[in-house]
Amino acid sequence: MRRSSAQGVLFGQTVANRVGLSNSDMECLDFVILEGRATAGRLAEVTGLTTGAITGVVDRLEQAGLVRRERDDHDRRKVFIAAVPENTAKIGKFYEHLQRAMLKVWDSYSDAELRLLLRFAMQGYETMLAATEELKTMIEDPKGKRAGAKKPARVP
Template identity: 30%
Template sequence: MEGNETAERQRLRGDLVDLLNTYSSEANHIGHAFAHLHRLNATDLHALLAVMHAERRGAPLTPGKLGEAIGLTSGATTALIDRLERGGHLRRSRESADRRVVHLRYADAGMALALSFFAPLSPRTDEVMAQFGVGELQTIEKFLHGMISALISYRDELRSH
């Protein structure tokens, strides 16, 4: 029995890695289509996603944290933020008692563009998620968090070389 479980684990490992790679590739294609449509480059798109995810978590990014997240120098981060702000995608916000602290927020115009582009995808993903119970979704969530942590750890290791 143990040999069968080991063989199945190996099969699942290979299949899941292939599926994650395919998912990542397809998501990148959609992201690139959005970026191309709105004259954004890959770094712009990564920055917007980082800002959006941080906002969803209730912890908006500072320019420094954005630079760290996407691997840019301070000067390059400032130029990126300036460009995205001019394009209506981002806005700088001073929300703390310390007025020197700047947080980055998705601008209303940028959010409207993203929502209109990605809205047709939502019913498709909702249909897939409806096929799974809450417990299954929690297991998938735990798995994806673990895989993302592994990728981030390796990415950070590569940056330190």
């Protein structure tokens, strides 16, 4: 699992480098695509990032032409982030060979095995999201400062 996870990160970073974005930006784009469209709050929820960090991500993805902000038809205060399909398709080409290879692998499993793998993957995602939240609380003190930060030297 660790090898697969690490290789997935490296694969994603290679694609991100090619398109001029960070790996985090690319992962957030993937969540937008998976969600169909999402609010900044929903992206923060599914990624474990702060809404402030998500704003920066969306700004960069919008500047790259990969997403657009859309006002809700019923509540003009609500803004959704939606992928721009014609532009995200250009990135998708980098994943086509991987998708074909994975489809071959999945074809070798029974429906029951695929259900087990899906459950395992979903539980792994939920566990990772919870661990990310716990990590954030571990590294910040109640005042919002990072734990373990060096105190400034005293001036004699």
